[in-house]
Amino acid sequence: MLLAGAGALAIPTLSPVRAQAAISDGVVKIGVLDDMSGVFSDQQGMGDVVGARMAAEDFGGRVHGAPIEVVHADLQNRADVGLAIARRWYDQEKVDAIFGLGNSAVALAVQNLSRERQRIDVPIAAGTTDLTGKDCSPYGIHWTYDNYSAAKGPVTALVGNGRKKWFFLTSDYAFGHSLEQNASQILQGLGGTVTGSARAPLGETDYSSYLVRAAASGAEVVGICAGGADMINIAKQMGEFGLLRRGIQPAALNCSLTNIKSIGLETGQGLVYSEPYYWDQNDETRAFATRFQRIHGRPPTAFQASTWGAVTHYLKAIQAAGTDAAPAVMTKMREIPINDFMTRNGSIRIDGRVIREMYLMRVKRPGQNLGEWDLLEVAQAIPGDQAFRPLAEGGCPLVR
Numbered sequence: 199m200l201l202a203g204a205g206a207l208a209i210p211t212l213s214p215v216r217a218q219a220a221i222s223d224g225v226v227k228i229g230v231l232d233d234m235s236g237v238f239s240d241q242q243g244m245g246d247v248v249g250a251r252m253a254a255e256d257f258g259g260r261v262h263g264a265p266i267e268v269v270h271a272d273l274q275n276r277a278d279v280g281l282a283i284a285r286r287w288y289d290q291e292k293v294d295a296i297f298g299l300g301n302s303a304v305a306l307a308v309q310n311l312s313r314e315r316q317r318i319d320v321p322i323a324a325g326t327t328d329l330t331g332k333d334c335s336p337y338g339i340h341w342t343y344d345n346y347s348a349a350k351g352p353v354t355a356l357v358g359n360g361r362k363k364w365f366f367l368t369s370d371y372a373f374g375h376s377l378e379q380n381a382s383q384i385l386q387g388l389g390g391t392v393t394g395s396a397r398a399p400l401g402e403t404d405y406s407s408y409l410v411r412a413a414a415s416g417a418e419v420v421g422i423c424a425g426g427a428d429m430i431n432i433a434k435q436m437g438e439f440g441l442l443r444r445g446i447q448p449a450a451l452n453c454s455l456t457n458i459k460s461i462g463l464e465t466g467q468g469l470v471y472s473e474p475y476y477w478d479q480n481d482e483t484r485a486f487a488t489r490f491q492r493i494h495g496r497p498p499t500a501f502q503a504s505t506w507g508a509v510t511h512y513l514k515a516i517q518a519a520g521t522d523a524a525p526a527v528m529t530k531m532r533e534i535p536i537n538d539f540m541t542r543n544g545s546i547r548i549d550g551r552v553i554r555e556m557y558l559m560r561v562k563r564p565g566q567n568l569g570e571w572d573l574l575e576v577a578q579a580i581p582g583d584q585a586f587r588p589l590a591e592g593g594c595p596l597v598r
Contacts, residue, residue, distance in 0.1 A: 220521040221264035223292045228509060231283060232298035234272035237401055237426035241454035241499045242300040242323050248494045249505035250297060257513045273304045280304030288315045294522050297508055302326035302373035309338045316524050320508050323501040325452060326376040327587060330549040334594035337524055338550045342504040343474060346587040349381035351472030351558040351580055352449045356419055361447055362390040365417035367408050367432055369424040370397040377423040377451050393417045405435045413441055425452040430460045437465045454499045458561055458573045466561035474556050475500040475540040476574055482539035497571050507538045549594035556585040
């Protein structure tokens with residue numbers, strides 16, 4: 199009886215030690231690598247760091263007895279800078295997983311490195327579909343959206359309203375190229391036509407020559423294949439150069455809450471775009487937004503809310519796996535359904551694509567809004583199996 203009693207007492211005494219021993223270096227270290235100072239910083243930036251820190255705190259600050267640490271850095275929208283930071287984090291600072299990666303060129307470079315190092319990378323705001331296509335990885339999870347889902351909702355809606363002639367104005371790097379390619383394929387599949395296209399450098403401020411070409415092309419829609427400040431400038435200049443008065447519709451193929459705030463309801467009239475979260479959808483989204491706003495000063499964008507969800511799901515997987523070793527954690531991340539305030543019964547496909555419901559958002563009319571950030575309404579829900587590219591069409595080597 200004494201031995202049995204001693205054995206029973208020994209189990210809870212040893213269990214936390216064993217569990218913590220399964221956590222590499224005794225700490226779960228999460229990196230948030232994003233645009234902290236450039237054209238995407240409003241929709242990503244420190245808001246993503248806030249989301250990650252909230253997730254760690256909501257989880258209790260520890261997993262299997264090991265502390266959760268969140269570090270962050272500015273990728274500066276340069277692949278060489280982002281890759282150098284990721285390499286240092288993995289090799290010297292023992293970061294277990296990298297989140298954010300809000301630039302497609304950086305995300306692709308870091309995903310390749312993560313595959314080599316067998317570490318988990320979770321692009322939140324990068325759009326390129328190559329992350330789940332030819333460059334897919336057994337350790338990569340494309341979390342929030344991609345350029346297929348971003349294009350699918352607006353293109354389908356506007357073509358359905360008879361606007362079939364499109365001109366694409368594109369940021370000249372991996373993200374913009376991927377967005378234009380996806381939008382063009384969807385458009386042509388619906389019977390639309392591309393009247394022309396132009397590519398502008400990231401961070402361009404004067405789009406006048408591009409918009410003159412768009413107007414001369416006979417387009418009914420300008421598909422804006424740009425994000426952040428670039429997308430804002432294009433939409434504003436469309437108004438300044440009279441394209442809106444001539445009935446040429448802006449189609450925001452990558453947009454965010456903070457972008458609409460900058461554009462304004464008057465200029466944004468008629469604008470629709472797709473995203474998986476809006477802060478004022480229901481009681482749960484509002485509750486999270488209220489907590490987030492107390493810290494960050496404004497409601498979260500879809501990317502910032504997604505960071506909370508992605509980090510929380512990662513921590514749940516570590517808890518279930520009993521280790522932070524990437525292969526075991528990835529197995530659990532795929533097994534556990536994604537359920538939180540912005541996702542219902544989401545799942546992770548073999549190519550790394552998170553499948554979730556998307557929403558076609560529409561800008562409210564001036565005077566219809568009830569507050570500073572009451573800018574949008576849900577026009578349509580798009581089921582996950584319709585919102586994202588079919589698995590067989592991506593070309594991911596893991597799909598066999």
